[in-house]
Amino acid sequence: MKSILATSSAILIAVATTQAATVIVNQGDPNSNTHTNHAGPIYGQSITTHASAQQVLDVTFQIRDGSGGQAANDTLAYLHIYDSVTFNTADGSITAFGNLVGISTNTQNIGANATDLSAVQWNFSNTAVAANTEYYFITSTSTNAGQDIVSSGYELVTGNPYADGRSFASNNFFNTSAAWDLNFSASFDTEAIPEPSSTALLGLAGLALIMRRRK
Known part of the structure; x- marks a missing residue:
């Protein structure tokens, strides 16, 4: 026997x-040493999940090349995930947040002293998300929902927009410009x-x- x-x-x-399998969503290359364009202040990026996405593993943005747009000095920020946001179309300000789905387990320096073109990766643990849903990844210095939202300067991909999301600029929070998206990557763990x-x-x-x- x-x-x-x-x-x-x-x-x-x-x-x-x-x-188990990992699904990677990419827009540009946040680990590259070159840039296509940059802008700030920007609060984050929305990303639509994969058809079988279950858990968020990590999300990476790229700090802009050159000064301007970053939060002052050293600013340690978490990355929040919301299932919806409401904004004022007149000035782009956020008027309401949906459910706080998750908060990164670590912070990243997105301030003026952050290294140019550095990839800043936020990690998540036990953060479940629904399939085929747009989520909003927004930086904050707090672990409280909808508080202390902070912007920074990031590298952008232009002319090749990510079809399933958009970047959030302070002067146009829900950015509908087809040519602007953050350089980002996101990893999701799936359960078959x-x-x-x-x-x-x-x-x-x-x-x-x-x-x-x-x-």
């Missing part, structure tokens, strides 16, 4: 390692539903263990 037990363990391992064949193999593995115990 040793061979049956060994085979069952191998099946269990094989099934477990095929249920086991195929019937995988479920059957798991059942066989459990049956083999039960039979071994009875022997």
